[in-house]
Amino acid sequence: MPITNPAIRTRFAPSPTGFMHVGNLRTALYEYLIAKSLGGTFVLRIEDTDQERYVEGAVDIIYKTLKTAGLVHDEGPDIGGDYGPYVQSERMDLYKPYAEELVKKGHAYYCFCSKERLASLHKDGGVEGGYDRHCRDLSEEEIKKNLDAGIPYVIRQKMPLDGETTFHDCVYGDITVQNKELEDQILLKADGYPTYNFANIIDDHLMKISHVVRGSEYLSSTPKYNLCYEAFGWDIPTYVHLPLIQGKNEDGTVSKLSKRHGSTGFEDLVAQGFLPEAIINYIALLGWCPKDNQEVFTLDELSKAFDISGISKSPSVFDYDKLEWFNGEYIKKMTEEEFIEFAKPELSKFPMITPDLYPLFTEIMQPRITRLPQISEKLAFLLELSDYDLELYVHKKSKTTKESSLEMLNIVLPMLHEIEWTKDSLSECMTGLAEGMGVKNALVMWPVRIAASGTAVTPGGAVEVMLLLGKEESLKRIESGRQRLSAALS
């Protein structure tokens, strides 16, 4: 998709934790869609300012996820761009001067408080805003003395003590908070690294990000961002805060989506047989609704239809059932070639399903599965005939009994020996028999299918089961069923 509006720039700024939570992925998706729907640029920036949380290979997971999800970025660490570097740890020298500029302007200050002192503040409880602003009004001399003495320091933002701050969010509207509620948050850590919040502001500004899109958990720190932008005299970006994704607990309550609700990582979902397109389609609709209520979307269609006004404010519950439905829809849309390719890993477990059987395999499996692993579950009977219960031969609706089943098998078995093993001849053989005897098809089909499969439910009917099994194995199994019935009834 061509970039037609250079002023529109969004960014996905994950920290490399080694795991792509679907919540993060949805944020990335919306950032991508906002940019693309407006003809803008989608930027990838890696936020690795936390040295202690570095995870080997985590950045590769981010690239890989975005790639398989189809969220192609226009600028990023791997492809460059005019606003690099795109990895925060490579921009380290950049932040400190900005923090110092704020100190000079009187919007920030040096803080020499030890971690121990802060910890005791928190423990004693009740300190407004988490910090008592102990160092806020140190004299020039004291600051110089401490600096010269090499006492470690951080730089904190100096919040106004009174008044209020209002910001506008595209989703939540105007939000106002009292300035006295705002903490003098740390901008620059003692190790010289910026905090996430500060690095974000600087990078978003420098990278000319027009729309800051992020989860609603950042709503409460946004006023602090604005005060910072204003202190620098910078334009404030357009904010788009997204509602959270929650998970349903066993007791029916909901809470932030986490492992205990099931898989929440993109990779995990894919490993379970969910298609990237289905995952993307589903999460696009978790918190956003198109004007016309369309449900199934390609990424390209989403890029055209997406509109910020369709984003909802209330949190939504991740529904695995609906994801499953989407997955089934995407599977049903595949061509035979695509389906076979998709099913390859499962297909390899069934040597009897030779390429000449692929059309049949596709015909019976494609409409029946919503996830890949279901193939081997539904076809397990092919590999081994279970020691099934003879009661399976009794089916009320088909009016079959063990006696009728034995009778039918006795009649049909010799006939099957004689015929060609094709769909038409098998079908004609059995329906012809039923017709000749003046009975319902099911009366002969049911026992044949049970004997051949040993299971009550199979994808496809007797004909399909026998075709997959092959003539030799089918006859063997039916003969076995016949003998067991015969022994049981005599």
Next chain:
RNA sequence: GGCCCGUUGGUCAAGCGGCUAAGACAUCGCCCUUUCACGGCGAAGACAGGAGUUCGAUUCUCCUACGGGUCACCA
């Protein structure tokens, strides 16, 4: 606890002062049928509660309840 945000069927959700309150998933029933699916048809199921504003509130305001988020030298 302070502050901020939210609340339409089990779930996702449309709605933006006047509707028999859409649609989708899930559930249930019927049809199709060689079991199960697919497909088709149909059913059940919701505006958290209370005050206002208004001729009229799901929609606007306030309060209550409930849910969530946030209060780190994490991001």
